[in-house]
Amino acid sequence: MSDNTIERTRTAVWPTMHYRDARAAIRFLADAFGFEVAALYTGDTPDEVVHAELHTPGGGGVMLGSTRQDSVIADLPSGTGSVYAVTDDPDALFARATAAGATVVRGLEDTDYGSRGFTVRDPEGVFWSFGTYAGS
Numbered sequence: 300m301s302d303n304t305i306e307r308t309r310t311a312v313w314p315t316m317h318y319r320d321a322r323a324a325i326r327f328l329a330d331a332f333g334f335e336v337a338a339l340y341t342g343d344t345p346d347e348v349v350h351a352e353l354h355t356p357g358g359g360g361v362m363l364g365s366t367r368q369d370s371v372i373a374d375l376p377s378g379t380g381s382v383y384a385v386t387d388d389p390d391a392l393f394a395r396a397t398a399a400g401a402t403v404v405r406g407l408e409d410t411d412y413g414s415r416g417f418t419v420r421d422p423e424g425v426f427w428s429f430g431t432y433a434g435s
Contacts, residue, residue: 313352314361316380317372318423321348321365327421328353331399332384332392332429334361342367355384378423386416386429393417393429401427 318324325348328334334353337360342349347365354360364370366377386392393407401419404426409415416430 310354310358310360312359314380314382315372316361316363316425317366317370317375317377318363319366319377320346320423321351321363322346324363324421324423325351325353327399327401328361331396331401331419331421332427333395357385357387359384378421378425381426381428383428383430385433386431389416389429389431393419396427396429 325334325336325339329336333356335356336351337354338350338352339348340350341347342365347367349364349367351363352360353363361382367373389407396417396419397403401421403417403419405418405428407415407417410430410432412432414430414432416428416432418426418428420426
């Protein structure tokens with residue numbers, strides 16, 4: 300494996316959400332959290348995102364798309380959801396997220412269960428929590 304190759308394992312759980320402006324959400328997630336676009340399918344117009352997959356730098360990912368009536372999650376309001384992701388450097392990620400315009404819900408803090416992390420909201424209101432706690 301070369302130094303430029305990222306080894307990926309199978310992602311078995313994919314949080315999904317939809318946005319009024321999915322293209323803007325994708326740009327925000329890349330700028331604020333370092334997500335990488337792995338797949339992007341447009342609809343009748345280039346602005347309509349039928350399906351997008353974004354990978355997190357540490358592994359895992361999310362799926363999202365534009366708000367559409369034919370979606371299985373159409374009954375959820377746009378920008379609904381809460382995602383937690385593990386990070387090795389919450390301080391740097393917090394600085395990056397706030398510089399990109401994320402709304403701080405809970406600033407950087409150390410928890411009684413040994414994690415350091417924070418929670419922010421994206422421009423459409425989805426909650427994004429990041430911390431060092433990787434589960435048991």
